[in-house]
Amino acid sequence: MLDRSKIGHEFDSFSIDIEQGRLKFFAKAIGETNPVYSDELAARDAGYKTIPAPPTFPMVLDMEGPDFLPVLKLLGMDISRILHGSQEFEYTGTIYAGDTITVTSKLKDVFDKKGGALEFVVMENSYTNKNGELVAVAANTLVYRNP
Incomplete structure (x- = not known):
């Protein structure tokens, strides 16, 4: 069983x-064809200050940190036993080209199903722009299969 005492652990933030x-x-x-995501003039005409990040882009930022999936090390997880379970985004602002985004990750929850055969690790990631404005929050659930 994964160590539930680690719930609430916040990982080192990093900026991109x-x-x-x-x-x-x-x-x-x-496969996004809307020109606001590729043409600055189209983005401005649509009311954006410059090219905005397409939906789900914040998940790419999660992989930019100093360690790939640091929760694996924290909980002693074997990468061959994990599966991406779900990803949810809440947008409170817009990520733009030219921004510097700070990513902060926190272990939000760990719970099990099927008598402990499967454990679910819920991560919460916050994305803040260079002005200190929270622009997005993501919840990512990993499924861990116990031996």
């Missing part, structure tokens, strides 16, 4: 510069 080309590439990768 959001480059316009990266947003365009992500939009193309997810």
Whole structure:
């Protein structure tokens, strides 16, 4: 069983510069064809200050930290036993090209099902821009299969 005493643990925050080309590439990768995600003039005409990040882009930022999925080390999890269970986003603002975003991650919950055969690890990530404004919060659930 995973150590539930670690619930509430906050990982070291890190910051990432959001480059316009990266947003365009992500939009193309997810099949997003709305020109606001690839053309600055279209973005401005739509009321944005510049090119905004496409939906779900914050999940890419989670992988930019100094350690890949630091919760694995914290809880002693074997990566071969995890599965991505779910991802939810709440947008409170907009991530733009040119922003610097600070990512803060917290272990929100650990619970089990099927008599402990499966454990669910819930992470909460907050994304704050260079002005200190919270622009998004994500909840990510990992499913861990016990031996």
